[in-house]
Amino acid sequence: MNAHKEQGKVGAFPPKADIEALIRADHRDPFSVLGPHADGAGGQYIRAYLPTALSVQVLDKDTQQERGSLEQGEVPGLFVGQFPDQRPYLLKVQWAGGEQISEDPYSFGELLGEMDLYLFAEGNHRDLSSALGAQCVNVDGVPGVRFSVWAPNARRVSVVGDFNIWDGRRHPMRLRHPSGVWEIFVPRLQPGETYKYEVLSHDGVLPLKADPVALRTELPPSTASKVAQPLSHAWGDEAWMQARGEHHGLNKPLSIYELHAGSWQCEINEEGEVRNYNWHELADRLVPYVQQLGFTHIELMPIMEHPFGGSWGYQPLSQFAPSARYGSPDDFAAFIDRCHQGGIGVILDWVPAHFPTDTHGLARFDGTALYEYDNPLEGFHQDWDTLIYNLGRTEVHGFMLASALHWLKHFHVDGLRVDAVASMLYRDYSRKAGEWIPNRYGGRENLEAIDFLRHLNDVVALEAPGALVIAEESTAWPGVSQPTQQGGLGFAYKWNMGWMHDTLHYIQNDPIHRTHHHNELSFGLIYAYSERFILPISHDEVVHGKHSLIDKMPGDRWQKFANLRAYLTFMWAHPGKKLLFMGCEFGQWREWNHDSELDWYLLKQSDHLGVQKLVGDLNRLYREAPALHDQDCVPQGFQWLIGDDAANSVFAWLRWSKAGEPLLVVANFTPVPREGYRVGVPFAERWEEVLNSDAEIYAGSNYGNGGAVATEPVHSHGQPLSLSLNLPPLAVLILRPVQ
Structure with missing residues (x-):
């Protein structure tokens, strides 16, 4: 029986209101009209709305034999027919551009469980x-x-x-x-x-x-x-993943190389056109480099898809998709696998605080403030021209939670560094009086964001054991890295923004003025154990007119390099895990530019190569010497010897391992060599230099102590013995006892 012979029966065509709604494309329930529907007599109506289709035939699903045609009535594109029995079918649709045979989307029932x-x-x-x-x-x-x-x-x-x-x-x-x-x-x-x-x-x-x-x-x-095919990468990082929790212990070295995937290295043709390396090409170059320099981890600035490259990824719109700039999701998985097999962990910058206002994105997604707060006093970031996630809405809370787990579980990512946590915690962040809405208790704390961050950290601990969640938090909010069970936010680490600010301010002073800023280098030790800290010299410090790290340094060229080497050695010898932005490791002069690669040609010059060599040696010493890492987060790992010699800008301290093995650190932040400078030590017949930032191999003046110094039975700095040291100019010495 041909379908068109039956189309006069009641019910073959839907009611006029349904037809009009389909034409207007505002029908609330198209499945109630389209697809197969029982006719009450054992047969079925089949309806399809296919604007611009020329004709539609119904085929038997199993045999592909034609059962009949769907006929077009007065409404263009609405095809209907009635058939005597109910069975699976295919639609064969003739279009102006060709023929299509497929199942009817409206023949399937509910999908999500x-x-x-x-x-x-x-x-x-x-x-x-x-x-x-x-x-x-x-x-x-x-x-x-x-x-x-x-x-x-x-x-x-x-x-x-x-x-x-x-x-x-x-x-x-x-x-x-x-x-x-x-x-x-x-x-x-x-x-x-x-x-x-x-x-x-x-x-x-x-x-x-x-x-x-x-x-x-x-x-x-x-x-x-x-439409993405399911991840098909065959992982080869089982050994890394099984040991990841051990790598991330508080008593382990954590030295992070922060980079922007598009501008670390790229391909530039003769016309000056830039091509980003894909993830495979980047792994070929980056993994050996990071291994050579001895960093334990890399941290990628956000690689989630973002519309505007100039946001560096900090205004992402696709919280589950790696940027197409560098390849497919499988390519990204292969990159992480390559890092893991090379002994390198991968941390991603992740942004749950805000999102851009692009009309194709989340902004007023269904015509209402769905992902964001409706009131701009809550939902709009004036500084960044972005919208703020309404994390008090359960679906949005869960959306961001699932994003975090997506990277940690599906891509084997080792950690997330959560951007702009301070902006999440405070409702009055960067707002004047009258420009913000208090919480339900009248306070400035964003209770919904606090609940989200605590839930995030608890869930990550359960779902991705051993993974790190790190807070970029710039205020004195208490307990950022304390467990949630103790009232904290539950992060593994917090960036120490105060240390960064104080020490960079100190090192930018001309040495003649440093005597008046002496406490800026020592102040961080007062609160060093209030949180579990990472010491960050990040991309934020080398952009927007702040100058590159070496260009912050005072003095002539030699002094700039000496200051940089001294500062980096001070940082690696200071309690706290380490993070250094790309380019700082060899003293790039210009500020970072996301549209071009680093100035690698500088490594042809001995002073730039010397800084790079120093960073590699600092990382190796940091990893090999327990005194520099295994008591990073407890006060027992640090002992002041000299913290008050402001006149000479000299500092000295001991770093202690759990086994009681010390390293002596002595820093001279003036360009004056100091001969016979006495420093107390607890024991040993002699102490050998394990690192001198002024060494010739680092392009320094090579002033020092000939490799080792014998102790003398002279009490000093509360210690029974002491050393008479030659302190090189603008340099840091690290020594260890030899029995």
Whole structure:
């Protein structure tokens, strides 16, 4: 029986209101009209709304024999028919550009499980990146892509892409009450397809929206999401992952090389055009370099997809997708694997504080303030022209929690450095009186963000054991790195911004004035054990007119390099884990520019090469000498010997290992060599120099102590013995006892 013979029966065509809603593309429940529906007599109606289609035939799913045609009535694009029995079918659609045979998207039932929807609404779906977004799945044995997106206040959501000529009438989605998630399965769709969501709000159709849970994106400046195939990388880092928790112990060395993936090294042609290396090319160059320099970890500035390169990734829009600038998600997984197999950990900068206002992004995603606070006094960052996540909303809380776990679990990332924590903690952050809204108790603390950060750290400890979560937090908020059970925020470490500010201010002074700033180098020891600290010399210190690290140093060229070597040695000998931004390790003169690579040609000059050699030796000493790391976070690991010699700008201290093995550190921050300077020591017949930042191999003046100094039975600095040392100018000595 041909379908067209039956189309006069009641029910073959839907009610006029439904037809008009389909035409207007504002039907709230297209599945109630389209697809197969029982006719009450054992047969079924089949309806398809396919604007611009020329004709539609129905095929038997098993035999692919034609069962009949769907006929087009007065409404262009609306095809209907009635069939005597109910069985699986295919639609054969004739388009002006060719023929398409596939299952009917509206023949599939509900897709997401109730538990997925419940956990999402609760804000505790730990694997959201495998649930929402575009998932390559099989439904009833049919391969295709399941799309699902949260837009609770939308009137209609459609998925659009090249596969439906970006026509929002073709694939309107099903709303799953009460979660606010819309879903549809598009059969036979392949990985690599570009797509967005067309959202009809109560005020009209919005600009097309990228998928908030996209796993892959187009290359900027294009903004569409792409259907990603499931990660297929064959990991070879089992040994690293099993031992990761041991690597990250508080008593272990943690020395981090911070870099921007696009501008560490890149390819520049004769016309000056820049091509970013992909993840494989970057690994070929970066892994041996980091191994040579002895860093334990790298930290990547945000690699989550972001529309504006000039934001350096700190305004990301795709919290689950690695940037297409450097390759595919599998390429990124291979990069991390290469690092792990090379003994290098990988930390990612991650931004849960705010997001950009781009119309294709999260901003007013369904026509309402969905991911952000509605009130700009809560939801808009004036400094950064960005929107603030409303982490008090369970779905947003869970969205960001799932983003963190996505990188840690699916990509084997070893840690997240959480950007701009201070802006999350305070409702009045960078706001004047009257420009902010107090919390429910009338205070300035952002209680929702505090709850989120604590939950994040607790969940990471459970779901990704051994992974680090590090706070960039610039205020005196108490307990940032204290366990949540003790009322803290639960971070593994906090960046020591106070130390960074004070010591850089000190070192930029001409040595003749340093006597008046002596306490700036020693003040950090007063609070050094109030948190578990990382000492950061990050990208923020070498941009926006702040000068490069070496260009902050006073004096002539020789003094600048001597100051830089002394400062780096002081940093490595100071309690706290280490972080150094790329380019600082060889004394790049110019400020960092994200559009070009580092000035590697400088390494042809001995003074630049000397700084690089020093950083490598500092890292090796830091890793090999327990005194420099195994009591980093407890006061027993540090003992002042000389902290008050402001007149000579000299400092001396002991670093102690748990086994009672000390290292002596003596710093002279003036350009005056000091002969016979006495420093007390606790024991040993002689002390040998293990590092002198003024050594000839570092392009220094090579003034020192001939490799070792014998102790003398002279009490000094509360110690029974002492050394008479030659202190090189603008330099730091590190010595160890030899029995």
